[in-house]
Amino acid sequence: MTLEKGLCYRECVKNLRWIRIERRLLLVLLLTLLPWPAVWFGLYRFDNLALTFALYHGLCLAPAIYWGRKLWRHSLRWPTAREWAVLAVAVVVAIPASVAAYHWIGARLFDAHEVLSVVTHRGFRTQLLIPLALYFIPVNATLEELFWRGVVLNELRGMGEAVWTFGAVWTALAFGGWHYLVIRLLLRPGWAELTVLGIVISGIFFAWLYRRTRSIVVPILWHGLVFDMAIIFVFAAVLRG
Template identity: 30%
Template sequence: MYNLRFWLLLLGPTLMIFVGLQWMNSVVVTFLLFYSWLLFVPILSKRFSNKNVISSERKSIWYGILSGTVFFTFIFGGLFWLHAYFIDLEVLRQLLDDWGFSGNGVFGLIFVLLCVNPILEELYWRGFMHNRIKEKWTGAHAIWLTAIFYTLYHFLSVIPMFQWPLNIVAVLPVFIAGLFWGYLREKTGSITAGIISHFLGDLGIMCVYWFIVR
């Protein structure tokens, strides 16, 4: 069994989301805490190496583009047609306003979600944590554990947005994506495909916000 520090590494991003979003009720504070954790924890760890984690292989790039296009279509296309059945737009707009996701600052937040988020999340989960787990266990353990704890803090984000059991349904695609990106990490040996696919999935979410929610 791993020690307490290992489990803290798995739970740390969720704790940052909890403090920023549920306790301090601010998207900006949440981003600062969350992305600082994703960035600095691997940097400060002497056991982290980014060697061969990011690849320019054409195969990885195409895996990312093709899978990301599927995620984008599922997210934006699905909610474009079905949002009336799952989302109370007035409640969601008020919630996002309370979190500070409004005004001119929203462009900065969108930039972070599209350009910073896919890179740092994949570096942390499918890079840093994937390698840490494989030091003792198998690639399958790494795929499942990173997907579970990656999904955990997304669940915190959707609890206020959806009533039970829709909040569970809402994070199922996140869990599936986490498993898939972990699989791509194992298959290709890099996180390049995951970053590209993750970016396109996040782009779908931002399109839902911009064209449906806003």
């Protein structure tokens, strides 16, 4: 009888543990969907880029980053000399390649006049390009990586290796998916969906980079200096054109 009670107790504890994990998993997954309504309200309801950044960064990302700070603080390691060298090569290649790609096939991807109309309608002015770059490159990259990889991915990792693998894919899908709300306003149909796929792949790359280097700083630098900086340079080329 004592043995039966012991087995029953262990089974109950195991079931309660899985119930807690499932609830926590559901909460984390719902957290990754918050950017959708935030960006939709900012871009489509209020037609305001500044408000969109405020809702996404301030309402969705910042509270979760603070709440989950214990999950990413241990990985605040500065890159090694080799990691800096690889990053420098990536920057040197990515920036001119992105600008060259814009001049080569940009007209197929989007109408520059339409792009300018979309962003100016939502509050952007040409003289704001440098302030935008100074904010977008360091702040957006830092907040996004701390949230998607530092908090969400680490939280899922704590639930088991299988969940972490699922989390690497899920965070990439959720990270890339909400960008469609922005990209569909700028790129032609077909190209918008292809670009979102590229963002999903970059999300998987950031997760791999984080796990390989065990430093959240490394994907932050790649995100900001390679990907976000390339976007700013292409946008500057659009403005000049």
